[in-house]
Amino acid sequence: MASSFTRLFSSKRNVGILSLVGAGSVTAGFLLHRDHVTAGAPVRRMYPASAEFPDLRKHNNCMASHLTPAVYAKLCDRATPNGYTLDQAIQTGVDNPGHPFIKTVGMVAGDEESYEVFAELLNPVIKERHNGYDPTTMKHPTDLDASKIQSGQFDERYVLSSRVRTGRSIRGLSLPPACTRAERREVERVVVDALAGLKADLTGKYYSLTLMTEKEQQQLIDDHFLFDKPVSPLLTCAGMARDWPDARGIWHNNEKTFLVWINEEDHTRVISMEKGGNMKRVFERFCRGLKEVERLIQEKGWEFMWSESLGYILTCPSNLGTGLRAGVHVKLPLLSKDPRFSKILDNLRLQKRGTGGVDTAAVGGTFDISNLDRLGHSEVQLVQTVVDGVNYLIECEKRLERGQDIKVPPPIRQFK
Amino acid sequence: MPFGNTHNNFKLNFKTEEEFPDLSKHNNHMAKVLTKEIYGKLRDKQTPSGFTLDDVIQTGVDNPGHPFIMTVGCVAGDEESYEVFKELFDPIISDRHGGYKPTDKHKTDLNFENLKGGDDLDPNYVLSSRVRTGRSVKGYTLPPHTSRGERRAIEKLSVEALTSLDGEFKGKYYPLKSMTDAEQEQLISDHFLFDKPVSPLLTCAGMARDWPDARGIWHNDNKTFLVWVNEEDHLRVISMQKGGNMREVFRRFCVGLQKIEEIFKKHNHGFMWNEHIGYVLTCPSNLGTGLRGGVHVKLPKLSTHAKFEEILTRLRLQKRGTGGVDTASVGGVFDISNADRLGSSEVQQVQLVVDGVKLMVEMEKKLEKGEAIDSMIPAQK
Numbered sequence: 001m002a003s004s005f006t007r008l009f010s011s012k013r014n015v016g017i018l019s020l021v022g023a024g025s026v027t028a029g030f031l032l033h034r035d036h037v038t039a040g041a042p043v044r045r046m047y048p049a050s051a052e053f054p055d056l057r058k059h060n061n062c063m064a065s066h067l068t069p070a071v072y073a074k075l076c077d078r079a080t081p082n083g084y085t086l087d088q089a090i091q092t093g094v095d096n097p098g099h100p101f102i103k104t105v106g107m108v109a110g111d112e113e114s115y116e117v118f119a120e121l122l123n124p125v126i127k128e129r130h131n132g133y134d135p136t137t138m139k140h141p142t143d144l145d146a147s148k149i150q151s152g153q154f155d156e157r158y159v160l161s162s163r164v165r166t167g168r169s170i171r172g173l174s175l176p177p178a179c180t181r182a183e184r185r186e187v188e189r190v191v192v193d194a195l196a197g198l199k200a201d202l203t204g205k206y207y208s209l210t211l212m213t214e215k216e217q218q219q220l221i222d223d224h225f226l227f228d229k230p231v232s233p234l235l236t237c238a239g240m241a242r243d244w245p246d247a248r249g250i251w252h253n254n255e256k257t258f259l260v261w262i263n264e265e266d267h268t269r270v271i272s273m274e275k276g277g278n279m280k281r282v283f284e285r286f287c288r289g290l291k292e293v294e295r296l297i298q299e300k301g302w303e304f305m306w307s308e309s310l311g312y313i314l315t316c317p318s319n320l321g322t323g324l325r326a327g328v329h330v331k332l333p334l335l336s337k338d339p340r341f342s343k344i345l346d347n348l349r350l351q352k353r354g355t356g357g358v359d360t361a362a363v364g365g366t367f368d369i370s371n372l373d374r375l376g377h378s379e380v381q382l383v384q385t386v387v388d389g390v391n392y393l394i395e396c397e398k399r400l401e402r403g404q405d406i407k408v409p410p411p412i413r414q415f416k
Numbered sequence: 417m418p419f420g421n422t423h424n425n426f427k428l429n430f431k432t433e434e435e436f437p438d439l440s441k442h443n444n445h446m447a448k449v450l451t452k453e454i455y456g457k458l459r460d461k462q463t464p465s466g467f468t469l470d471d472v473i474q475t476g477v478d479n480p481g482h483p484f485i486m487t488v489g490c491v492a493g494d495e496e497s498y499e500v501f502k503e504l505f506d507p508i509i510s511d512r513h514g515g516y517k518p519t520d521k522h523k524t525d526l527n528f529e530n531l532k533g534g535d536d537l538d539p540n541y542v543l544s545s546r547v548r549t550g551r552s553v554k555g556y557t558l559p560p561h562t563s564r565g566e567r568r569a570i571e572k573l574s575v576e577a578l579t580s581l582d583g584e585f586k587g588k589y590y591p592l593k594s595m596t597d598a599e600q601e602q603l604i605s606d607h608f609l610f611d612k613p614v615s616p617l618l619t620c621a622g623m624a625r626d627w628p629d630a631r632g633i634w635h636n637d638n639k640t641f642l643v644w645v646n647e648e649d650h651l652r653v654i655s656m657q658k659g660g661n662m663r664e665v666f667r668r669f670c671v672g673l674q675k676i677e678e679i680f681k682k683h684n685h686g687f688m689w690n691e692h693i694g695y696v697l698t699c700p701s702n703l704g705t706g707l708r709g710g711v712h713v714k715l716p717k718l719s720t721h722a723k724f725e726e727i728l729t730r731l732r733l734q735k736r737g738t739g740g741v742d743t744a745s746v747g748g749v750f751d752i753s754n755a756d757r758l759g760s761s762e763v764q765q766v767q768l769v770v771d772g773v774k775l776m777v778e779m780e781k782k783l784e785k786g787e788a789i790d791s792m793i794p795a796q797k
Contacts, residue, residue: 046566047564047565047569051568051569052564054626054629055629060595082423082426083425083426084423094626095624095625095627180427181437182431182435182436185434210438242477242478243437243477243478244478246437246438270478287487
């Protein structure tokens with residue numbers, strides 16, 4: 001597989017060096033000294049680890065499944081160079097025991113280094129969440145060559161809209177759970193600066209949450225673009241809503257088909273979408289836009305957080321790898337009532353959601369169908385999985401319409 | 417976030433202007449006082465336990481406030497916060513507590529015998545009487561900052577102290593994380609159970625972390641004396657009963673508090689107190705006595721009188737709905753309590769409630785008979 005990117009900075013030791021090149025970057029000077037920032041043990045350790053160990057007996061999340069007293073004792077005195085600690089990383093999982101049927105992740109990263117400093121906990125969590133992917137032995141493939149997608153145009157009598165989203169983090173700046181106000185503002189500045197350089201069908205405009213007019217706000221709501229202050233305790237307990245709405249905003253192109261959220265759950269969330277079933281074109285614009293933004297930030301000496309083992313580094317371990325969710329809104333009124341529907345989705349490595357997004361119910365037999373996986377498969381592979389899977393689902397729906405029977409497809413091979 | 421302090425050291429690499437919060441749309445005491453200069457001066461400081469300026473103000477940054485209600489917008493993470501961040505807290509305390517100066521001294525008086533009257537509020541109007549306060553246990557940090565280990569230590573010590581009480585104070589502790597369904601139902605029916613805080617004023621300050629670990633409710637068998645452990649403060653102590661005998665409620669309050677304090681002192685963990693700000697609590701609004709003494713009282717006619725608000729102000733009282741702060745009154749029944757906390761003693765504050773409610777009930781009776789009350793309106797207390 002040929003990556004269309006040159007991996008210039010594979011070692012994190014190079015963090016900050018290129019940032020010096022950036023003109024006007026307030027953080028450039030000190031970033032070079034990042035490794036020298038005191039990463040001492042937290043001041044207060046009056047109690048032994050055993051007295052501090054959280055009570056996780058009623059908890060059901062990935063963190064709770066893997067945090068033993070021994071792991072806690074080992075990691076609780078460590079901090080990343082920014083001073084981010086284990087207690088901070090797991091707070092969201094301690095505060096949100098979870099649901100008996102839905103297993104949440106239960107921890108976040110405060111910065112890129114969290115994935116190394118707390119690897120003893122994060123690696124088993126990643127392995128469980130990503131179907132056996134082992135960051136210590138495996139490599140994650142990145143492939144943003146949209147030309148490889150086959151049969152990416154769906155039957156528009158069934159597929160109402162197509163969408164691909166991912167996240168990107170700016171290397172050298174802390175992630176939303178831990179970032180300071182200055183860092184968050186720097187993320188905004190770097191990204192808005194880059195987005196201003198997009199041209200042609202990607203030309204667009206930035207709407208800062210603090211400065212937008214009532215009229216702009218209403219338009220963004222009508223377009224279903226506006227994101228709100230997070231209310232989910234999964235996010236607020238991790239500190240991601242601090243200082244809201246400072247340095248948060250939305251950028252979108254004039255055609256309203258390419259959208260970037262700044263400083264919500266990740267530094268950036270990048271979304272390509274359009275009505276209808278042309279997933280190939282959605283993905284093509286997605287890849288083109290992402291590569292262009294990357295090129296623009298690199299011109300100023302910045303880069304995205306990425307590693308060979310984890311792919312694109314994001315706040316939540318569930319979004320590592322590609323961070324990609326490619327999906328459609330598709331009408332499957334007959335298939336969705338078939339008892340084999342869930343199994344079919346499972347085997348196709350797809351998940352269903354209501355058309356309001358995660359944690360919503362389907363309305364009128366219309367579902368949001370997207371890829372389950374994020375890590376260990378490339379963007380091209382995942383989008384192809386969605387394309388093939390949705391085409392199969394539509395076939396099933398058509399067969400049921402004609403009174404024909406359908407078959408549960410064999411499961412797609414996983415790592416485990 | 418209020419845990420280690422190494423994160424604060426990292427922040428110092430950024431300039432004051434880069435870190436200063438945008439408070440242009442804010443309306444709380446912290447936002448009114450915090451300038452870039454003060455921020456610049458205090459941002460590299462921390463208390464011995466590692467609580468920093470950003471920890472103090474986070475709740476006020478996250479909650480811009482309401483155009484009509486002025487919230488405090490900051491909290492203390494430990495006893496030392498009020499000293500280390502004095503330059504921020506002093507003006508806020510002054511604004512919130514009627515001009516209280518940094519040199520002023522606060523009087524504590526928990527001698528219930530100094531209260532005059534209070535045993536004869538008309539039960540046809542006064543449905544219930546209640547006095548509450550908070551106490552912080554010396555040697556531990558406060559709810560925005562406590563680690564799980566500390567919170568558990570506070571619980572352990574509190575339970576030891578409370579379960580050693582006897583006589584009218586003999587009672588039982590119900591830890592939130594292990595109470596049975598039946599116990600929970602009963603506590604809800606008694607209106608004793610407190611919930612995980614949902615107010616962002618509290619959650620943004622980190623007070624709901626690790627819920628419900630080391631939180632619980634203790635009450636005496638008579639259900640007239642109640643203690644909340646590790647909610648917004650280490651301890652919230654409540655004395656209450658139906659009817660208008662505020663004197664008896666206050667007696668039990670003072671006696672119970674003093675008994676509890678004795679036991680904590682024996683363990684070398686007395687209550688946080690100093691002669692300037694009295695009892696030290698998490699929110700600056702509760703400094704001094706931390707006392708809210710109040711009644712549920714039927715005032716359907718008086719409450720619609722044009723001068724109702726003015727009467728309350730002059731009596732140094734405030735009204736709330738019967739659901740507590742931020743609720744509306746139902747059927748003309750109001751929660752009436754003292755407005756002051758700092759600069760006057762417990763006895764003085766309860767005296768104001770007793771005298772003020774007595775007067776308002778008399779006014780209500782006059783209005784029922786169709787008579788005017790103008791001559792009864794008091795001067796400013």
